[in-house]
Amino acid sequence: MSQTHRLSQGGGIDRARELTFTFNGRRYQGHPGDTLASALLANGVSVIGRSFKYHRPRGIVGAGPEEPNAIFQVGTGATTRPDQRATQVELFDGLVASTSARLGFDPLSVNNMFARMLPAGFYYKTFKWPATYWPRYEEKIRAVAGIGESPIEPDADRYDHMNAHCDVLVVGGGPAGLAAAQRAASAGARVILVDENPAFGGSLLSGRDAPDNHVDGRSNRDWIANTVAELAAMPDVRLLTRTTAFGNYDHNFIGLMEDRGDYLGQPAAHGVRHRLWRVRARQVVLATGALERPLVFGNNDRPGVMTASAVSIYINRYGVTPGYRAVVFTNNDSAYGTALDLHAAGIDVAAVVDVRRRPSGALAAAVRAAKIPIHDGCTLIKARGGRRVRSVEIGRLSGEQLTGDRWKISCDLVASSGGWSPVVHLHCHIGSKPVWDDQAACFLPGADNPGQTSAGSVTGHFNLRDCLAQGFERGDAAAAAAGFEPTAGTAPSAPAAGETMPIRPFWLAPSGAPISRGPKQFVDFQNDTSAADIALAVREGYESVEHVKRYTALGFGTDQGKLGNINGMAILAATLGKSIAETGTTTFRPAYTPISFGALAGRNAGHLFDPERKTAMHEWHAAHGALFENVGQWKRPWYYPKDGESMQESLDRECQTTRTAAGVLDASTLGKIEVHGADADRFLDLIYTGARRNMKTGTCRYGLMLHEDGMIFDDGVTAKLGDNHYFLTTTTGGAAGVMNWLEAWHQTEWPDMDVFFTSITDQWATIAVNGPKSREVLQALCNDIDFDRDAFAFMTFREGTVAGVAARVFRISFTGELAFEINVDANHGRYVWEAVMAAGAPYGITVYGTETMHILRAEKGFIVAGQDTDGSMTPMDMGMQWAVGKKKTDFIGMRSLARPDIVASGRKQFVGLLPTDGTVVLPEGAQLVDDPQAPLPMPMVGHVSSSYHSVTLGHSFALALVKDGQSRMGETVYSPQPDGSVIAATIAGPVFYDREGARQNV
Amino acid sequence: MFQIDCPWCGPRDQQEFSYAGEGGIQRPQDPSATTDAEWADYLFMRRNPRGMHHEQWRHVHGCGQFFQVTRHTVTYRIESIRRMGESAAAGGESS
Amino acid sequence: MSEPVMESPLIGRPHSIQGQPADGQSAAQSGVSLGERPFLGHFSLRGKADDEALMAACSRVFGIALPKTPNTWVEGEGVVIGWMGPTEWLVLVAAETRHEWLISLREALADQHAGVVDLSGGQTLITLAGEHARDVLAKGSTLDLHPREAQAGFCTRSTLAKSAIFLRVVEAGERFEIVVRRSFADYLWQWLVDASEEYGCEILPADATLALSASADNDFDEAVNAS
């Protein structure tokens, strides 16, 4: 019998089945229904790790999301998960867990001996200077910090996202949440009910089964089962367990993470491990409950010191007792319930220590009746024991001070309660501040957020009857606000609560010694932040709770201070001599509990990470050995290496063949927009720098678009299809932006113009045939277009039939060669492409990719908007005055071209560069200087925008932007390289090949 | 993530929309007649208020329409939404 | 010269052409069915809804009025027309009638302030149906497609996963059509197959007919496809 702390009866576990699990290399047994924490406690495991800074032994403190210590690594290999709260990890057969390596061993326990040297801000103070050492310090600190390991193998599991809409989202499936969901659903609303636990019921799951907490005369479990069954039977109700509402975002948008695999060990076949729900709710009911705070006293971190509610949960829900001789320490009534739970389970309760004098409530009376000694008006001063609490020291209080009267009680369990903190996190995520309530000694949600309300103990109602009534009422109200008439009915009823006695706020037990010298009184276990640290921060001048948080690390852990923050803030307020309301809380931000990267990524991973846009000829390219380049989301052929070719050899071949015979490029990715409407001329005249209205039908014109600041943002060719009817091309990456640009000006500035824009990028497959033999290739495929030089002039287009397919053929050139661009319905794209390749075969036609396209266009000094321009170049900077209509009175950006800083000298201008050593290719993006010997930081005079080796020229060349470059022809600039070398280059004009432009006019 | 009530399509998730800058900025009738200072004011200066902001959005993955939104930049509450050309009187407060 | 061959943008996914039963299950158990209707006629019709002459001309050529209510589609004789925006409609026709429709549309609207842009090569149509069709869409769409909110007759442009789409509800909650740009089709198809997997997904053979609710022919095609 290894489960030394398993009670002989009780709890919701399945005792008939046994599960085996491994913790820190040792095998243990538990039962279905256990959490990893309850199973460890059942096996009597008290020390589960060591603390992060002082390496003190630590045990399990809580039973839910607030657990600060039992943060484990679960699983192995590709699916190992760090930062798992053992209190929320469901046990399954074969589970493997371990204390994070960094918390499990002892080499740093030496820190404990030097504890007084490791006060708040220690790292800031010690590792600050000299600044250049920081990276080395950081490396050491990071090695010590962090409490988990990421898997190093690819994640084999799937994750997904699910968008959901509902009328009423209820967060929290405790009594209030169940009542709210039941009401809203019965009114006909679409309801989503979520709970982070494996089962609905909340606090009812861990209550004793006694008539004083029955609902509608049924036992807790009966009422839960009945209500859940009723909800499940309704078609528009979605019930999500093991699902955490981790974030509350604007306009009633709530993020949920559902575990669909962790609890099983592995997700089901074809299933996902985690699902991220993105819920848009008309109304939200936050029934998130409350978490118990511990009391702060000396050595309160000893294993065996737990929250009282956690002790009750382990007894009632899991049939486990965390100890055999307990002391209950409290400042309020609820812990008396724990004393009774322990007593009912046959556990010896050595004492209830209550800081209040003469506790008078009904629960206290019951404890007295059970003959459990009550030490009223007393405090625990400190716990004793090393790896487990062995005894506690108790002292009598006079006000906040000790009278000097002290005694000791031996025990192996301390259950402490400092009161309850409503889980206001979600309420506060969208900017609302919580409000301190002196009566209840807790922060409550402030005014409701629009479309949201709260119900149950999160509102400060801590008895069952009130929670049920409030849930019922808020469920009705939420449904009504979403437009649903409530049905008749009455709230589920529970017996009236007995007499109660108010809580006595009690934030820090006196130790009789100065705070810095007494035993450590921990506030935040995960970060080893003690009350003395907070006091020190105040002594050093910190006043804002946000600053103290960062200085002391209070609330910085994976638990986000769920257990300790309120205690810390209260201690800070007391030290500052302020009220808690004045001091306030730190900011509550998502996520409430950690969520996985997998859930965030969802299906946007691997081959679905981002769309891969493909042209109609994609499969041909792939079959012909193309290597692809990403251009925006497009996959474009980069180059087509033949067997044994280096990249440069491929490019040389593609360039040479195109310049001497013919080459084909898939240009389908260019953006294409059809523009029509009675005002199309007028509109495009305002959009382009050049004139459009005097174009003749059947002609093409190159155009620049500027932003209103005068800077080039896109370029392309405009073809006039007919009166007020145009076909525009844009850059591959600029298509969507240009479309938006046109719509924006039309809709917001000139709505009265009659003009329509339709994106036709995908409609046309574009096959660019370049080179001196391109005419022959086209002639072989087409007999209804006259390709004669004069009949089909440069910068015009014709409509006809290419390879039997209706086509629009443009005589335009991006290589400087004779060239034709064939546009066909993309369904026929591959068919026509193959026909072009076949027709070109007798001429030795080559296919070429984007890299050759770049070399060929750069040899001609043709810019690529977005590569040679970066949003800070005007047409004049680029030497493209010719593209600006001289007679135009207005176009977008025109006025800016006359701004003083646009016409001033010293602007970067577009030039060519010839490296002195023609075998060296300047890196694109390289900075240029006039004097490579100048002291640092060197004055920079420009940068390289495009750079290649040219087989045609026989040497390397580049395009660059150089200050006043157009008046510096023949001068030398230098580019210092990261390896210390310097590349010298001469400034030249940007056109390197066929300066007269003769080749495209043959 | 906002929910924006497109004046044509009704409430849709923010991801169908694109933000299109401050609203109500009129391009000068005759830009060439503006001084450098006037032009710079039109080009660069925006209000960026802490509070109510008049702005434009586009239902780019929907009906494609631009429209006017009055939104509080602290609470993110959307106070009113109007089609282009509709005056504030029809749909909410004006500044 | 041989007859020109057309290729759907899903050419890289052979199962989209032949069809494929759900993985390890009979078709009857599949929660989702997916299929392509390639090569349909897709036209963008641009004009103003308050242009009465245009509306009248459209009614004549389509035999039914253009839908003016945002986000609705109507069905005429061999044609489906969806509202895309206040000045834009998507016209869908069967593959073999594409050219006749284009000619008659351009003729009918020649004197109008309107334009017809052929998008047939630039987009394709994917059908998604079944008990879990709505769940599949919910994985990538923020639209509320609950039958209460999106009835048959609803249509809209939107996004699905990371692609822009046009969605048409053929049967509330059960049967949807997704029009996607050609270059995104391969991505979206793979995404749909992946997102459908957990429900059991049957892939129907490609079918170049238009789904019309009233057409007996269509019912016949469905019966053939199902067998």
Ligand SMILES: [Zn+2]
């Ligand atoms: Zn819209």
